[in-house]
Amino acid sequence: MEPMVEIKALSAHAGAAVTLQGWLYGKRSGGKVAFLLVRDGTGLCQCVVEAEAADAFARANELAQESSLQVTGTVRKDERAPGGYELLVTAVRPIQIAKDYPITRKAHGVDFLMNHRHLWFRTPRQTAILRVRHRLIRSMRAFFDDRGFTLVDTPILSPGAAEGAGTLFPVDFFDEQVYLAQTGQLYLEAAAMALGKVYCFGPTFRAEKSKTRRHLAEFWMIEPEIAFAELPDLAELAEAFITHLVGDILTHCRAELETLERDMAPLERIAPPFPRLTYSEAVDLLHSGEVHERLLSELERDRACLKQWQADLGRAEEERAAAKKGWRQDKLDRQILELRENIRELDVDLRNRPGHIENARHFAWGNDLGGDEETILSRHFDKPVIITEYPKDVKAFYMKPKPDDPRVVLNLDVIAPEGYGEIIGGSQREDDFDALIARMEQEQMDRAPYEWYLDLRRYGSVPHGGFGLGVERTVAWICGLRHIRETIPFPRMMGRMTP
RNA sequence: UCCGGCGUAGCUCAAUGGUAGAGCGGGUGACUGUUAAUCACUAGGUUGUAGGUUCGAGCCCUACCGCCGGAGCCA
Numbered sequence: 001m002e003p004m005v006e007i008k009a010l011s012a013h014a015g016a017a018v019t020l021q022g023w024l025y026g027k028r029s030g031g032k033v034a035f036l037l038v039r040d041g042t043g044l045c046q047c048v049v050e051a052e053a054a055d056a057f058a059r060a061n062e063l064a065q066e067s068s069l070q071v072t073g074t075v076r077k078d079e080r081a082p083g084g085y086e087l088l089v090t091a092v093r094p095i096q097i098a099k100d101y102p103i104t105r106k107a108h109g110v111d112f113l114m115n116h117r118h119l120w121f122r123t124p125r126q127t128a129i130l131r132v133r134h135r136l137i138r139s140m141r142a143f144f145d146d147r148g149f150t151l152v153d154t155p156i157l158s159p160g161a162a163e164g165a166g167t168l169f170p171v172d173f174f175d176e177q178v179y180l181a182q183t184g185q186l187y188l189e190a191a192a193m194a195l196g197k198v199y200c201f202g203p204t205f206r207a208e209k210s211k212t213r214r215h216l217a218e219f220w221m222i223e224p225e226i227a228f229a230e231l232p233d234l235a236e237l238a239e240a241f242i243t244h245l246v247g248d249i250l251t252h253c254r255a256e257l258e259t260l261e262r263d264m265a266p267l268e269r270i271a272p273p274f275p276r277l278t279y280s281e282a283v284d285l286l287h288s289g290e291v292h293e294r295l296l297s298e299l300e301r302d303r304a305c306l307k308q309w310q311a312d313l314g315r316a317e318e319e320r321a322a323a324k325k326g327w328r329q330d331k332l333d334r335q336i337l338e339l340r341e342n343i344r345e346l347d348v349d350l351r352n353r354p355g356h357i358e359n360a361r362h363f364a365w366g367n368d369l370g371g372d373e374e375t376i377l378s379r380h381f382d383k384p385v386i387i388t389e390y391p392k393d394v395k396a397f398y399m400k401p402k403p404d405d406p407r408v409v410l411n412l413d414v415i416a417p418e419g420y421g422e423i424i425g426g427s428q429r430e431d432d433f434d435a436l437i438a439r440m441e442q443e444q445m446d447r448a449p450y451e452w453y454l455d456l457r458r459y460g461s462v463p464h465g466g467f468g469l470g471v472e473r474t475v476a477w478i479c480g481l482r483h484i485r486e487t488i489p490f491p492r493m494m495g496r497m498t499p
Numbered sequence: 500u501c502c503g504g505c506g507u508a509g510c511u512c513a514a515u516g517g518u519a520g521a522g523c524g525g526g527u528g529a530c531u532g533u534u535a536a537u538c539a540c541u542a543g544g545u546u547g548u549a550g551g552u553u554c555g556a557g558c559c560c561u562a563c564c565g566c567c568g569g570a571g572c573c574a
Contacts, residue, residue, distance in 0.1 A: 028531090028536050031530055046533085183574095208572050219574065348569075352503095370572090371572095
């Protein structure tokens with residue numbers, strides 16, 4: 001038999017007879033010629049079956065969308081073929097004939113697609129996202145591996161613990177109530193005292209009842225932890241880390257980003273130094289006339305934009321009504337759907353916006369920065385923003401207060417550009433035994449389960465810290481996705497457990 | 500938990516309170532270098548559920564269920 005070839009390698013076999021195996025992505029057929037669009041996970045290839053190849057032609061006509069098959073033929077360069085190469089078919093071998101494949105090559109709604117997630121990710125857009133995710137994870141691990149970090153796996157089952165117990169998933173562990181981990185951090189601190197620089201990478205679980213485009217109940221997080229590191233070291237590491245990730249995706253996943261129609265210009269700008277401001281400076285910025293003016297002018301601009309879109313929609317609908325059947329109508333349908341969705345979204349946004357602007361202007365020092373504030377701050381810059389030194393009261397017990405201003409802690413958040421929200425959260429940890437237990441008492445925490453953790457402060461405590469980066473939010477940002485649910489093969493979120 | 504929006508054919512959507520429709524997909528046939536092909540024919544419905552108002556409800560009212568995304572919380 002002819003050599004089995006992957007579609008991505010077709011160009012190296014021009015003129016040769018080869019066999020492809022894969023699935024039928026689409027088909028156009030007629031009396032004298034059939035075009036099979038075959039995908040194999042590495043690419044798409046148009047396979048031309050002419051009626052003279054009678055057996056192949058007959059079999060080609062039996063195939064429906066997503067049937068599995070092998071096709072043999074001669075590779076040839078052709079301008080008209082997507083990808084530039086096509087296969088002139090001599091034999092078609094169906095493996096299994098699919099019937100009534102539910103996802104057609106037309107528009108579908110989110111709920112329908114989510115219910116068919118197991119099939120949905122066969123489409124070019126979804127496979128592009130999954131490839132970016134893969135490359136991103138590989139880049140993340142390479143970044144730490146190349147800098148002398150050791151991967152340490154932390155447990156997924158963890159004893160209750162006090163911190164935000166309300167947001168954990170309870171699990172029955174031999175009649176004992178334990179929880180799914182929401183971070184590996186405490187264990188990682190122990191590992192850092194053994195190995196110096198460590199990281200963990202794994203799933204993490206949050207039972208927050210959040211149904212937004214930024215939330216998953218189960219997501220993946222990579223967390224470095226470093227002995228002898230202070231807040232500025234962490235900020236520098238986070239900056240280098242993100243720069244590395246974006247650069248790596250831009251070099252290795254251009255085709256995928258093009259498939260996703262991601263505007264790459266904002267990504268090309270990602271380079272050190274990132275803007276850094278303290279929480280207090282961020283609050284001042286929110287209060288500033290400069291920001292207020294900008295928000296108001298953006299509001300005006302977006303209102304004009306809404307009107308423009310509504311006009312576009314009206315025009316498209318008129319044109320749709322007048323259009324003849326066929327691809328022209330099809331294209332208009334797509335435009336209309338997209339416009340409607342954008343309009344609905346912007347309309348809601350515009351109605352909420354004046355309130356947000358007022359909230360920002362009167363934001364009180366001491367509150368945690370919410371999604372709106374983050375968005376406002378991130379829109380003020382065109383790179384990720386590092387915000388440090390939040391009020392102690394809104395942060396976790398293990399964060400080290402700033403020596404000369406104990407109202408705040410030595411923490412950092414990194415806010416992604418373009419409104420994608422917080423992608424990194426971390427801190428320098430409290431390394432002093434007495435200060436740590438004082439804080440735990442303040443929070444009325446039960447000390448017993450933490451004795452092992454306190455040992456780290458008893459035996460050779462050193463300044464240290466780390467952060468966690470959310471994989472899915474980072475994928476969503478880099479790919480420019482509207483929703484985080486597309487960034488993970490099988491999303492787990494409130495109200496969604498299948499498939 | 501709160502706020503807002505939406506539930507009509509397998510899918511995406513139409514339908515002044517007055518005979519439930521289109522496109523796609525499925526089926527049958529025709530046609531051919533097609534690009535989410537095209538043309539003709541065809542099958543396909545308890546309008547989310549339960550009440551109510553009305554001569555008459557897909558449309559109005561009430562409750563519930565489901566979905567969407569925003570707040571809170573967070574990566």
